[in-house]
Amino acid sequence: MGPDIKRRRLLPWAVVGLWVVVIAVAAMFAGKLSDVSRDEAVDYLPASADSTHVEKVRQELPGGETTDLIVVYHRDGGLTADDRTTAEEQLARVATEQKLTAPPKGIPSEDGTLLMYPIASAVPDEPGIDKEAVQIAFVEDVRALTSEGGGSGGSSGLDIEVAGSGALQSDMEAVFESIDGTLMMATVLVVAVLLIITYRSPFLWIVPLFVVGAAAVSSMAVVYGLVQAFDTVVSSQSSAIMTVLVFGAGTDYALLIVARYREELRRVPQPYDAMRIALRGCGPAVLASSGTVAAGLLCLMAADLNSSSGMGPIAAIGVVCALIAMLTLLPAVLVLLGRRVFWPLIPVHGSEGKQRRSFFAAMGTSAARKPVAVLVTGLVVLGALALGVLNLPGALKQEDGFIDRPESVVGMARLADAFPEQSAQPISIMAPDAKAGAALDTARSVSGVAEAERGRSGGGWTEITVFAKDAPESAGETATIERLRSTLDDETYVGGPSAQQIDLADTNARDRLYVIPLVVIAVLLILIALLRSLVAPLMLVFAVVVVWGASMGIGGLVFEPLLGFAGMDPGLALLSFVFLVALGVDYGIFLMHRMREEALKGAEPEAAALTALRTTGGVIASAGVVLAATFGVLASLPLVMLVEMGLLVAVGVLLDTFLVRTYLVTSASVLLGRKVWWPGALSKPPAAPRTGEGQPGRNGPGDQDGPGDREREPVGTGA
Template structure:
């Protein structure tokens, strides 16, 4: 009786494991709940939260917060009539501005500045009343808008409009992402129940990632913005669903070989676990490389995105298996994988055909594919210039409308002040230097305190033009290290220059880190180099397609300065994922004695379905960003979605497979597989396709 009793005890213990995992997750979610809901409270979308850490404009923003009254909220009231303002218009404007001054504490009495053609009247309004409180700033802007009939623009109004857009992203972004993933999973699984399991698990992972991100913010003061939390949600659902597809695919395969779901899941995790861990590790390391960036927004996105990937990994390798084991085979209904059954051969015909074409003519496939990617990359020459503030929305909020009116009415005059912060003992010299600088219309002393003095400079040129940029550079050169030059236009200049610096630092770091992980995983130098070169080519082609569609088709007037770096990090990290899935299976086949050419084709047939499904899901989740009202997010989502599709259906399917066939055993050089002789019959170990 001893042996049977031990068998019963063993089975009982196995049945208890999934339930124990589910109970543990209930406890984790209960602990995370109080913190996940607080993430929105620490999300900051002020310019200083996106600016480069060491830039002049960042120092200006920080110092002005310490001046008497704190950070100022600067607005511009724009009164305009196409046929020319009447006397009644001007007197009405004066009454409204006086009402604003009576209701709020202003830094100075606003003075009217008429345009030369008489169609527009501009009032500059500045107040330290809101300070650094974003809610107080928004309340102040809304109060002014309710008081006046003018268009309310300026940096303060723009920050309020941008904040409202970012705050409105959470709901639509989440709902749209969930809907897209749900539809694709229903089509992939062709089951009325199975699709819901990975979707629920992804939702749990997203909830957990919010709590962990809040904890990181409290413990390490990482920057949390609307952009970073939005991308985190996309990554959780996109990457998490990819891991789910691979695990469920392998689990379905094992259910045909193993009678009990628990044992089948254990075998599935042993089989695909290394690939899932390596792919998630690659993405995590790639995201953490952004910590080397000087841009606050990029540096804050690094750990936030890494948290999303790791939470997705933990949920998909613990909660998902537990749920699937508890639900048993019936969750696959109506296509239940019965023990001992065989999959339909027809389901692998598409990828068998693709692999065969790459195997028959590998040189032609490689040359044609490389030429196509190179041609697409030429589109980068057509990318529009740097994105201006007024072009950063897909719609036109009031602050942007006001700026457009000002640009038309005051074409030869700066309508947005440049802020100079000088040490108080040197303030008089800084004021004289500013007034004497080329392109400066006027310069006036502002607030003073804490050893610093604020000087407000008005340029002759319109905001964010080449002439104004030259004036800002001249001011910085003339004032030297004893003063800082900031303001909205200086911020945009610093964003462009720092983005270029970050690319030079982060790109080599990402490439080196990813290459090292691939070398350790694949025990080869050649195979990792193939994958890295492939994803870099995909990035160039995807960015080139962006250059062909941004302005001509979508009407985007500029390119976000951070787009090349962020798209590179995401496409390299995520693209290598699929390479890991393919190469890891190819290595398995070679270790079983399969000749490398046959191993490459078998790997494509057995992983092609899951890679295609995962690529579609990931591309669709990032494509959700295209419908968001911020040009930066739309551009990022479009480039990554295009890149993932190119990587999935061109690079992995044809180019990587073709290169592997062409190089034969050399693809594993200098590892032991490069020296192992082929089996006498050149046998090919056929495995049941891991199709979905």
Template structure:
């Protein structure tokens, strides 16, 4: 071909218009996108079930006098017993704290609570109402005051206020780290995929535009509909935009490259590429978005808020990848692919020597062996779910233990006879004494102290005899709820960290029973409409559910024994299921849509299955690696819930990309033949005499060439 093959195509007014429109969107959206961080809410109540009893306690407690105080606990410990000098030092530090800060409750310089062996002393106190930034500064200054104690003496700051500050510090570190790490990984993978000094920049730029637009839209949803957006949901949105957006770009660019070899102009090649892969992209984004929107039916606040946030991210990624990216590619012409410029009229690599062609040939020779072997492997991996750890306690939700959690661990070790954190009970103020007496008479209760009063409610702090969030304390919570239910006039509510963990587990179980069938139904309907069949969608659904089960099983083998996680966050099973199914089925959509296209063009189903694997294998493998890599970034975040979910989704995507989609779906399609399209027209159409037949020989006993059935 001549030099005209590498010259940019004639500038398209439509392409320039699309580019200008998106630049205007970015200019308008940037200020709103920058405000999203201020709209995120990471209070404990934002991660609790909307209708749970413990959530109601948390809300009402904030309204009581002193509900906005910063509750802290200074812990002093020396093995072998605190000395007189230790006590004097602690008293001076506490007096300094009292002088510097507005101490709203508790006498910092009081003797405190001393353990039975005399080695540990607790000094609880509360600071007055402080803003989030002021609270962080106060905790930081107090930690500086108690730093560098004498050798052998340990001083630590704990309590809900310190734990909240440490959690907020973790949340603040997530956004920027996640964005930079995800962009870096995607950039490296795009360079390796395209092997071009320019082409990789276009999808990355488009993803950045999608991220800005999505953050601005989500910030608008917060203002217009009072949507709850947590750091976790905004982080997952970022991962989805980069992962799904890059996947869409890979599929579009691969098809565009094909069409550039077939057609002379960049504009007409792009139009053909959009016609060819557009339905698959729409079905893919629709599947993910609708699957995520099913989460709005969840009772857990953080899960229900994640649904629309994630859907906005995916739809913005789709909008950019089918408008802005095509415009950029058309304006730059063929030379954007340099040095591997696709030339009009050159043949593409369609021979049998390509990796996925050889893979398809091996599958066609032993389809039953491949299908049975792969299924058994997934089943074996899924057995690891029996090794999944129990519920994750609040203090264990960090991959690196913060100072406040270490302080509470000292308390738990020094006072094994009682819980170091109270079970919060709220009751009608007129019946508070009756409730306190009933609590004291409940098995497992060590103490019950009347607390603050306001708005007709009285707070009662109940201390269990068992350690925090242990099975024993959970039994005490159940017993309290049963006992206080016998006093309906008291309107007593039981909350606190342990009750929240229990309510989270119950709500997560309820949400799974509700949302999982809904997701499966929605995905099945989308697939049925796209593929005009029922068997193929059921096959794809079964495959992705199996890959999710195997990924959860691997999590059971890794979370505790390898990573040292103390529990499984209650949100992980449901959220990972939605992502594994909705995202994993994408690759089945790309494969099956191309397979159906080949069948409509005259190939029998078996030939279509092998052609689809050969033509889409490379791009889908690249897309799977990119998506898994973005979720691996999530797995590296400092919160256990993100690490666990990132691990499960990344492993699930890789299993779906390299095992389920490549081997199981292809071998099952080969064995089913045209029955895979039942009850659609392709499933009823007999093989025509001149129809292209399978190119690979089938061994004896494997069935005839061409369509089965």
């Protein structure tokens, strides 16, 4: 037995064995990632904002960070004496069993229908204490102690809700805790169904699903290791996005590799050799594809918003793990299983598939017949859709962030109705001790302030609590916060929930100005290196930017008019741009890389474009549907920001897959001809005409499908 034969037999087994060890070790740590995820306010706030500084200082005050609640008692016809007695008894028990920063004091509404009790409990700032768990436990205990004798919808007619920023955060935590398992199961199910439809095989779909699962477990273990080693902050949002990217991008890479491998099995007798040739052919495209996604995500590190900058490297780790698994474990498993894994559509060596007219060949022909009309029509359609951005809703308020209204949101709505003349949500001012008195006097004199009082002091800082006259997150309260910031000393900071929303909107606007150009430059550089051209990369990037604009426009037509969403998450525009540009360029890479292969073999520009579309169209369609479906899973989750993200990216990917790549890029390539490769060597006419291989309609040794060269699947398959 020669060394080459030994390598062919041993290498796949060695790779699988190594991955078995990796999976076994990773599984021990992957499940712990949710335990170290953090969803505190500072993890989602801008790093340099006033409100972030206030939140950090509040955690250092005596007693540590506080959990602020408002217990709301409401009866439509007016509170009775028994209702007030019930409230006093319940709050007395709360004060006895919980460590409150101050005794509870009831504040009635003018119409007598509502009584509110603002309360707060300090979270000990001690090593080893899980602050989030302590805060959630406090909210749950207060809700349990106040649930007797009333309750929303109770038979007594007395409605009791625990609201306030602490309750809102607790309800948000409860939603995030339910996301991990739901998202993973839904994503696995969606990918499995689509792979079964794509491959029409009882066995083949299991292989890429198993491999992408291994990549997901590995990525979670790596991120958990980063948390332990470097105290990296991982939020539930970034963890959810990483899971979607691993399954979406990983399955896309698997579809491309499996499709190319099956084609080579018809030309090459041994699976090992067929896989080696397949990886040599599509490997650069897969590497460039993952490189654009990872580079685009890493550009998020330049964002000032903590949730965006933290998401970048975590999501990039997921993409890299998916890439490594698809270039090592997937080929090894496929080689070991041999041709039989494709049953019943087994690619026999030397065989030819059924001769059917390719759907994508027909699309390419129609684009090539009238390229100007196709290109102009497509751009007009996308431009018209982009006009929908004029109808996008405003910034999403905290209480509008849930699909279903939890108790905290119901309580805050009651407070807004009962106290229209004053906000029930405090504005926090953090002033140096030496300037606290002056800051308090200044705050009381600012127009729009209903009342202000001195709070806790410690570490050289004093907290001043301010209540505005206008409702939380209204235009009036926003103006009051801005007046406070412009009037108070530069060393005094204004924060609180409403100020955080203002800072989020401002920072997201700033981040878009910095991060979007970085993403475009990073993607362009990778495309230039891969395609050896300037024109083709510019064309691809322009195409995905147009798709992003059209997707945002569709959001404006759908979010509020059809779905009833009261606002849009401030970070949605930036994150959707990064995902759509980085992921959308993937399909451009698959198409243009194959077009370049055909051009290198001597094919004329139009023939190269049509061959590339015919041979990669099925793979691109399958990959696009899978990626759109995985992001679409986010739309089933109970948070508005994730639903909006899932819908935007899913719609954008489908537009890119079935309109931009198939029609617009193909028609533009036909119009530009050799200029699409300028200034590379392919932009110049060949010195002499070539005969034989590479001519239109002929298959060269490295060519993929010629007409009737493979079993044709229905539209959207890439098997």
